[in-house]
Amino acid sequence: MMSAEFELSRNITIGQYLPTDSVVHRLDPRFKLAAFVVMILAIAICGTYVGNLFALAICIAMFWVSKIPLHYGLSGVKPAIPFIIILATLQLLFYGEIARGGTVYFQYGFVTISSESVRLVLVSAMRFVEVIFLSSVLTLSTSTTELTHGMERLLGPLQKVKFPVHAFALIITIAIRFVPTFAMEMEKMMKAQASRGADFGTGEWWRIIRRTKDMLPIIIPLFNVALARAEDLILAMEARCYMPGASRTQYTHYKANGKDYAALIISIIISVIMLYIPW
Amino acid sequence: MTSPIVDVTDLSHVYMQGTPLAHQALDRVSIQVERGECIAIIGHTGSGKSTLIQHLNGLMRPQSGKVIVNGLDVSDPKVDIRLLRRQVGLVFQNPEDQLFEKLVGDDIAYGPFKMGLPIAEVKERVEWAMELVGLSFDEMKDRPTFALSGGQKRKVALAGVLALRPHVLVLDEPTAGLDPRSRNELLQRIRRLNVEEGLTVIFVSHNMEEVARLAQRVYVMANGQIACEGTPRHIFGNSSLLQEHHIGTPEAVDILYQLREQGYAVDTGSFLPEEAAAEILNLIKR
Numbered sequence: 001m002m003s004a005e006f007e008l009s010r011n012i013t014i015g016q017y018l019p020t021d022s023v024v025h026r027l028d029p030r031f032k033l034a035a036f037v038v039m040i041l042a043i044a045i046c047g048t049y050v051g052n053l054f055a056l057a058i059c060i061a062m063f064w065v066s067k068i069p070l071h072y073g074l075s076g077v078k079p080a081i082p083f084i085i086i087l088a089t090l091q092l093l094f095y096g097e098i099a100r101g102g103t104v105y106f107q108y109g110f111v112t113i114s115s116e117s118v119r120l121v122l123v124s125a126m127r128f129v130e131v132i133f134l135s136s137v138l139t140l141s142t143s144t145t146e147l148t149h150g151m152e153r154l155l156g157p158l159q160k161v162k163f164p165v166h167a168f169a170l171i172i173t174i175a176i177r178f179v180p181t182f183a184m185e186m187e188k189m190m191k192a193q194a195s196r197g198a199d200f201g202t203g204e205w206w207r208i209i210r211r212t213k214d215m216l217p218i219i220i221p222l223f224n225v226a227l228a229r230a231e232d233l234i235l236a237m238e239a240r241c242y243m244p245g246a247s248r249t250q251y252t253h254y255k256a257n258g259k260d261y262a263a264l265i266i267s268i269i270i271s272v273i274m275l276y277i278p279w
Numbered sequence: 280m281t282s283p284i285v286d287v288t289d290l291s292h293v294y295m296q297g298t299p300l301a302h303q304a305l306d307r308v309s310i311q312v313e314r315g316e317c318i319a320i321i322g323h324t325g326s327g328k329s330t331l332i333q334h335l336n337g338l339m340r341p342q343s344g345k346v347i348v349n350g351l352d353v354s355d356p357k358v359d360i361r362l363l364r365r366q367v368g369l370v371f372q373n374p375e376d377q378l379f380e381k382l383v384g385d386d387i388a389y390g391p392f393k394m395g396l397p398i399a400e401v402k403e404r405v406e407w408a409m410e411l412v413g414l415s416f417d418e419m420k421d422r423p424t425f426a427l428s429g430g431q432k433r434k435v436a437l438a439g440v441l442a443l444r445p446h447v448l449v450l451d452e453p454t455a456g457l458d459p460r461s462r463n464e465l466l467q468r469i470r471r472l473n474v475e476e477g478l479t480v481i482f483v484s485h486n487m488e489e490v491a492r493l494a495q496r497v498y499v500m501a502n503g504q505i506a507c508e509g510t511p512r513h514i515f516g517n518s519s520l521l522q523e524h525h526i527g528t529p530e531a532v533d534i535l536y537q538l539r540e541q542g543y544a545v546d547t548g549s550f551l552p553e554e555a556a557a558e559i560l561n562l563i564k565r
Contacts, residue, residue: 191338192377195369196440197361197393217389220379 016180018140023259024066025141029150031260035267036138042271043130049119051277052126058270059133066141073136077129084128088121095120148173149252166248174233178226185225186218193217284447284479285312285335290344292330292503304330306503307344312447317473317480319490319511321526322500328483331500332449335481336367349446365394368445372452375432383427383435384409384420390443408438411476412468430461437465441472448472450482454489466492487529491515491550499524516548531555538562 019025024032043055063070094110095117102115139147152169159165190200198217292305305327312318320328333339334346337353337360346353351363371377380386384405391401406416412434424435433453440448453469454462470493473480484490490497490511497514499506506524507514514520515532528536531552535545538559545558 188371189377191333191369192371192374194338195336195364195371196390196443197364198389199361199393217377217379221377225376 016140017143018068018072020067020141022065022067022141024062024137026259027263028254028256028260029142029146030153030254031256031264032138032142033147033150033154035264036134038264038267038271039134040131042274043127043134046274046277047119047123048277048279049123050279051274052123052130054277055130055270055274056126056133059130059137062134062137066137068137068140072140073133076132076136080128080132084125087128088125091121091124092117144173144176147176149250149254153254164245167244178229181229182222182226186222189218189221189225281314283311284314284349285310285481286345286347287311287331287334288345290331290334290341290346292327292334292339292342294330296342304503308500308503308505310498310505310508312479312481315473315477315479317470317493317495318482319494319497320481320483320500321485321487321490321497322506323525326500327503328500329451330503332369332451332481332483335447335449336369337363338369361394365443366445367447367449368440368443369449370437370440370451370453372455373433374436374440375429377436378424378432378439381423382420383414383422383424384416386424386435387438387442390439394443404442404444405438408442411441411472412438413464414438428461430457430465433457433461433465434468437468445478447479447481450480452483452485454484454486462489469493485527487515487527487532491529491531499526511550512548515550518547534559 039055039058043052046052046055059073060070063073092113102117102119104112104114105118106113142150148169151172152165155163155165155168190198194200198214200214200218287308287310290305290308291303294300294302294304308327308331310318310331320331322328330339334341334353335348337358340356341354344354348363349366351358351366353363378386380389387405387408388401391404396404405420409416409419414431414434419431424432427435437453448469450469454465457465466489469480469482472478473493480493482489482493494511496508497511498508499514501524507520514526515528518536520526521528529550529552532547532550532555535547535549535555535558538545539547543562545562549555549558
């Protein structure tokens with residue numbers, strides 16, 4: 001659609017929160033995150049067709065349970081399609097030696113395509129989609145504040161080995177918080193430069209240098225704006241007496257109930273099933 | 280009778296159509312601007328002003344309705360969009376953020392170079408645009424952009440758009456965040472562009488003094504619609520209209536309204552400080 005030419009900020013789903021007040025939304029963020037990590041690990045390990053189909057079905061069901069329209073997940077997959085295709089091509093061409101076994105369909109020089117390498121390709125593609133779906137559900141159903149609070153608590157024990165958990169959580173919070181802001185700034189910058197004759201992405205794709213140069217009128221001002229915003233943020237934090245490394249109290253306290261434990265247990269059960277499906 | 284240079288008919292726009300976050304930004308908006316006019320668009324934040332002006336140079340395409348600018352139909356997918364953007368110079372809010380070249384002259388030359396003009400003409404246009412905004416070409420063209428004051432940066436950004444030699448100049452809150460002196464100077468420059476260079480000017484503003492000084496006609500927007508339209512005299516002289524749409528008034532008008540409330544017979548249609556002063560002098564003499 002032509003009118004969506006510059007609508008960057010509206011297409012970014014990272015950090016977008018869709019409050020539908022479902023069961024998933026109300027889960028304790030610590031448990032939600034833990035369940036998410038368990039599922040991601042299971043997806044990363046699971047290498048079978050049926051296991052991944054099962055995972056895919058679960059991911060789609062997650063949208064239904066959290067009352068989020070599925071197209072939110074699909075819009076996250078869309079920009080990833082080129083990467084999935086490139087990845088699949090590379091794996092198909094160069095992984096034949098590594099993913100040995102199974103019946104060999106085709107062999108020429110170093111290119112070996114076997115049932116195992118085909119499986120690798122298809123499973124990787126499915127994993128990609130599953131991970132995008134799951135993370136979409138997580139971020140769409142959890143506000144960024146909840147997410148970072150949850151992460152901070154989960155990582156809490158690491159403080160004993162001098163890991164700067166709070167600083168880490170703060171970095172993540174700020175990074176996520178500013179994604180939509182910079183997307184908006186970038187959109188504004190693209191529009192402003194287009195208004196004085198710039199055009200983006202119209203050069204032939206192989207003329208990388210020219211296309212990079214075309215982006216300079218956006219990137220340089222964006223850096224300026226980012227630095228100015230960083231300075232403002234520092235001032236605002238210091239004005240409210242923020243001290244790096246000082247001991248801090250929390251105003252949010254999470255108390256897990258039965259539902260939260262149930263969610264974690266269910267995710268573990270799903271993961272175990274995924275890993276035990278032999279095909 | 281010539282046709283208007285900007286002709287918007289029944290323009291509607293919905294953001295994030297088909298999602299729970301859908302928001303109707305424009306609802307059957309129609310505006311007509313004649314060649315050489317100076318038009319103000321006022322209204323609250325979120326009333327659709329920015330969405331409307333982005334349609335004028337094709338940054339946004341009409342979802343429904345028609346936008347025709349100087350004979351170019353913005354809704355036509357085959358329209359020469361670069362020609363359109365050259366004819367309609369759009370200056371965004373805080374345009375000083377968009378400077379990216381090291382030197383002032385280079386930044387202003389960016390647009391003309393993108394048009395593919397020969398270097399002599401680029402130079403001539405840069406000089407012309409710089410003089411128009413009140414920057415001396417010889418003195419300023421080799422200054423680094425980062426070392427300029429806020430007001431100067433804004434002038435450079437404005438010159439960068441003027442160098443395209445647009446027929447229509449669209450400005451989004453041109454004086455926001457400037458100190459009073461830069462503000463007055465910029466306003467005078469814009470007025471001269473309108474009067475002397477014959478540029479059609481459309482500007483968005485929250486500052487009613489500015490609207491009173493510059494605009495020949497005012498469109499008031501509310502909830503994505505044109506709430507009313509008229510000369511500043513008509514708009515500022517109609518207190519029920521002002522109250523209904525929560526429009527602020529220039530200070531001069533405020534004083535006259537207060538005098539009238541106190542029972543003095545004054546003409547509240549006078550909206551310029553000089554006119555208001557004359558009204559008050561009349562009162563004293565009586």
